[in-house]
Amino acid sequence: MNSLEEKTLHSKEIFSGKIITVELQDVKLPNGKQAKREIVKHPGAVAVIALTNENRIVMVEQYRKALEKIIVEIPAGKLEKGEEPASCARRELEEETGYVCESLEPLLSFYTSPGFADEIVHVFLAKGLTKKENPAAMDEDEFVNLKELTLEEAIQYVKEQKIYDAKTIYGVQYLQLQEALTTK
Template sequence: MCTGVIMISDLTEKVLRSNIIYRGRILNLRVDTVELPDGRTAKREIVEHTGAVIIVPVKQDGQLLLVRQYRSATGRTALELPAGNIEPGEELESAALRELQEETGYKAKELVRLCSFFSTPGFSDEELHLFFASGLTLLNQNLDDDEFVEVLTVPWENAIQMIWSGEICDAASVAGILAVDSYMKNRL
């Protein structure tokens, strides 16, 4: 045991005050004043988000569908899995099927929920729900008015290599592709 390390069994922070400083279309920003486990106070800046679904759509021939779009936050065009926000009251599976068709134009015959995880728990409550989609049928792409998305088909092994080369670099897509890679290997 290191000297000088204090072991605290309850790490819970008690919220003393909460103040929403921004309300937006897809997120809110609040500042909480919290009481720390040792009794001191601190500020926490929290991004509130309704959550999102991420879909890993794999065609019958093993090709992965990806979307390419410009991301203002990074100032770059990104190669990502189809994903999107969950509407208030919407079931997760319905959100996943809706986002898959909106962004790629495909409908899934089979949808498997694999896991859920927090995107960045240090400052956001956004929870992401990961789905594996197969049995794909092409219908019509139905993008939002402010969305410009290009759909790409990539061989599965190329997608894995694109993670390691940095071509696919958003956390949700990396986690999703690697999770489905493990899921598919364990199914065989």
């Protein structure tokens, strides 16, 4: 056993929902003692930094119940069982925004909250956008407003906490860095 590894002794599912399950685990710590861990299991997700031909960032505005507020985000969604991240990214982009893309570049993947959850988000850059006449329908419990922001507007939204989630802030910072590198 690695000097930092925790060995799972027992695991019990204590909740199973539409999106997540929660497990209560008994673990053996590196010092030999035992502890309990509450682990959120998530199938993973994608997020799409989508740029129009006019270099505007395609975003969605939606109410987030966990925050009790409306925020602006890059299109994103949960992976379906067995779904490849790139396929999910294309699906979510179309469902949430009505856009399809010519190119989809994987940028990186990150864990959202590794202290208690295994959710991983795969981030993509979508370009060559075309608005589809009859896009795939959104989930029946999903309501969004489409927004297309300049990079400067997105930076202001971050300052005003209208953009307030990690994946979207990452997207804005990624575009800022790309702009800085191309103007050198």
